[in-house]
Amino acid sequence: MTESVVPSNGQSANGAVNHQTLKAEARGLSFFYGEKAALREVNLPVYAYRATALIGPSGCGKSTLLRCFNRMHDLYPNHRYAGEIRLYPENINLLAPETDPIAARMRIGMVFQKPNPFPKSVFENIAYGLRLRGLRDKNEIRERVERALQDAALWDEVKDRLGDSAYALSGGQQQRLCIARALATEPELLLFDEPTSALDPLATASIEALIGRLKSQVTSLIVTHNLQQAGRVAEFTAFMYLGELVEFGPTEVVFNAPSQKRTEDYLAGRFG
Amino acid sequence: MTDQSQLALRIRRAKQLERGFLLLAWLLLTSLAAVFVGLFAGLFQAGWERLQLDFFLTFASRHAARAGILAAWVGTFVVMTVTAAVAVPLGIAAGIYLEEYARPNRLTTLIEINIVNLAGVPSIVYGLLALGLFARLLGFGASVLTAGLTLGLLILPIVIVATREAIRTVPNAIREASYAVGATRWQTVWGQVLPAALPGTLTGVILGLSRAIGETAPIVTIGAVTFIAFLPPAPLSADFPFLSFDWVWSPFTALPIVTFDWTSRPNADFRANAAAAALTLTALTAVMNGVAAWLRYRLRRRQQWQ
Numbered sequence: 001m002t003e004s005v006v007p008s009n010g011q012s013a014n015g016a017v018n019h020q021t022l023k024a025e026a027r028g029l030s031f032f033y034g035e036k037a038a039l040r041e042v043n044l045p046v047y048a049y050r051a052t053a054l055i056g057p058s059g060c061g062k063s064t065l066l067r068c069f070n071r072m073h074d075l076y077p078n079h080r081y082a083g084e085i086r087l088y089p090e091n092i093n094l095l096a097p098e099t100d101p102i103a104a105r106m107r108i109g110m111v112f113q114k115p116n117p118f119p120k121s122v123f124e125n126i127a128y129g130l131r132l133r134g135l136r137d138k139n140e141i142r143e144r145v146e147r148a149l150q151d152a153a154l155w156d157e158v159k160d161r162l163g164d165s166a167y168a169l170s171g172g173q174q175q176r177l178c179i180a181r182a183l184a185t186e187p188e189l190l191l192f193d194e195p196t197s198a199l200d201p202l203a204t205a206s207i208e209a210l211i212g213r214l215k216s217q218v219t220s221l222i223v224t225h226n227l228q229q230a231g232r233v234a235e236f237t238a239f240m241y242l243g244e245l246v247e248f249g250p251t252e253v254v255f256n257a258p259s260q261k262r263t264e265d266y267l268a269g270r271f272g
Numbered sequence: 273m274t275d276q277s278q279l280a281l282r283i284r285r286a287k288q289l290e291r292g293f294l295l296l297a298w299l300l301l302t303s304l305a306a307v308f309v310g311l312f313a314g315l316f317q318a319g320w321e322r323l324q325l326d327f328f329l330t331f332a333s334r335h336a337a338r339a340g341i342l343a344a345w346v347g348t349f350v351v352m353t354v355t356a357a358v359a360v361p362l363g364i365a366a367g368i369y370l371e372e373y374a375r376p377n378r379l380t381t382l383i384e385i386n387i388v389n390l391a392g393v394p395s396i397v398y399g400l401l402a403l404g405l406f407a408r409l410l411g412f413g414a415s416v417l418t419a420g421l422t423l424g425l426l427i428l429p430i431v432i433v434a435t436r437e438a439i440r441t442v443p444n445a446i447r448e449a450s451y452a453v454g455a456t457r458w459q460t461v462w463g464q465v466l467p468a469a470l471p472g473t474l475t476g477v478i479l480g481l482s483r484a485i486g487e488t489a490p491i492v493t494i495g496a497v498t499f500i501a502f503l504p505p506a507p508l509s510a511d512f513p514f515l516s517f518d519w520v521w522s523p524f525t526a527l528p529i530v531t532f533d534w535t536s537r538p539n540a541d542f543r544a545n546a547a548a549a550a551l552t553l554t555a556l557t558a559v560m561n562g563v564a565a566w567l568r569y570r571l572r573r574r575q576q577w578q
Contacts, residue, residue, distance in 0.1 A: 070452060072452070
C-alpha cells in the first residue's frame, strides 16, 4: 500500500542477482481462499527480460501465486489478497484496491495449462486482444497478427489457414496460438501456467525454444511441473512448498547447491 | 464347478433382462411413432385435396370449398414476429444475467425457482393474464401485439433455460482466456461466451417458437377472431420513414384458431379444411424443428472443445 517503499532486491538468498533490474516483485504476499491460506508471506522478485520458474509439488501454491500477478482470482468469489505485488518501472501495487485488474491484465499476458483458443478463426483469436485495445485499422491489425504469429513460430504453419477454426490446429499449434494471442498485445510480463503439461515432447521442445527466444521482448514467469524444463528455460528458480516460498535464486544455484533441506529433498525426488 | 455354472446362469439372466428391456423400449417407441404416423395419415387423407394454392391465398368463407387460410397464416406469421421480438432479447438477456452476473443469493434462487415454475404454468393462465393486463388494462385489445406479448411471455422460460444451459456448456477456460487478454466481463460475454453459446440458444429459441405457434388457448382467451377478411397493414409504407408498425394493432386470426373453428362446425366439408390447416401448422412446426437441428449441427461443428 505504501508507494514510497524502495524496491528491495528481492530475496537475500543469493547475492549474485543484485545487478538485475526488477520487472515485478511479490512482497509479503498472502492469498486466501475463504479462510484457508493458500500463500503465506511470499517474497518473489521477477527480473526483467529473464525467465523465472516456479517449481514445487502439486498443491504448493505455485499456480495460485502466478494467478495473483494478473488478478485472475478476482473472477471467483471468496478470495482475499494480503501484501503486495509491485510492477516496475512505475512501482505500482497490482493488488491495491485502486488498481484496475483489467488495466493490469492489459499489460500482463497469460498462457494457460491447457491450450484454450477461442472458438473462432486463427486470425480472430489474435485480433480479439488488439480490438480490445481499441485498434480498428484493418491493415494494422493484420500486420500485428502476422507479427505475433511469427514471434510465436506459428506463421509458416498457419499463414494459409488464418480463417480456419483454431480447433483445427494440433495441440502444440494451439498452445503457440495462445502464446501469439498474448504476444500480440505486447505484454510486459508473460505468465505461463504449466504451458507444456498437456503437450507431447516435440511440441514441448518447440514451446521451450520459443520461451527462450522471447526473452529479448518480454519477462516470463513460468509455473512448471517439469524440473528439467525449469533448468532449460529459466535463469531464476523459486521452490515453493505448502504455500511458502522456500528458496529463490539463479537456477543453477537452486539446482546444484540448494541452501534449504526441503529444496534438496524435492529435487532429489524424495517427495513431490 | 457349480460356481462356474451359477455364474453362467447369472450372466444369462442378466442378458435376458437386457433383451426384455430393449424389447419394451422398442415396442413403446414403435407405438408412439405409429400414433404419430396414424394421426398424420388421417389428416393427410382428410385434407390433402384442399392443399391447393388457392387455399393459401384466400380468406375465410361461409362456403367450405371457397374458404382459405390466408389471414390465418399471415396472422400466425406476424404474431410469431412479435413473440420472437419479445422472447428472444428478454430471454437471452435474462439467461446471461443469471449465468454470468447474478451472485448466488436468495433473490437469485427465488428468480430461478420462479422461472422453472413459469415453464409449467398452463397456457390458459397466460391467456387470462394477457386478457386482463394487455387487452384490458393497457388497452391493446385483441390485437397482434397482445397475442405476441402473451406467447412471448409463455415461451420466455424456455428461451431463458435454453440460454442458460448453452452458456453453461462454454468452458471456463474460454472466459479466463478472454479476461487474461484484458477483456471486461461484458466484452467476454458479448465477444466470446455468447457466440460460443449460440447453437444451444438458437435451438431453444426455435423450439420455443414452435411451441408458441401451435398454442390455441391463450389466443382464444384474449379474443382472437375466427373470421377475418383482411390482412394487417403492411410493415413497409411508401412514405417516410417507410416502416409502419400499425400492423401490431390489427385484429388477427391464426392457424390453430381457424383449425379449431372449422373442426367445431357441423358441416363435414369444413373438416377437410381443418385437416388441411392442421397439416400446414404441423409442416411449419416440423420445418422449424428441422432448422433448429440443422443450425445446431452446423454451428457445433466449428467448436469441438474437449
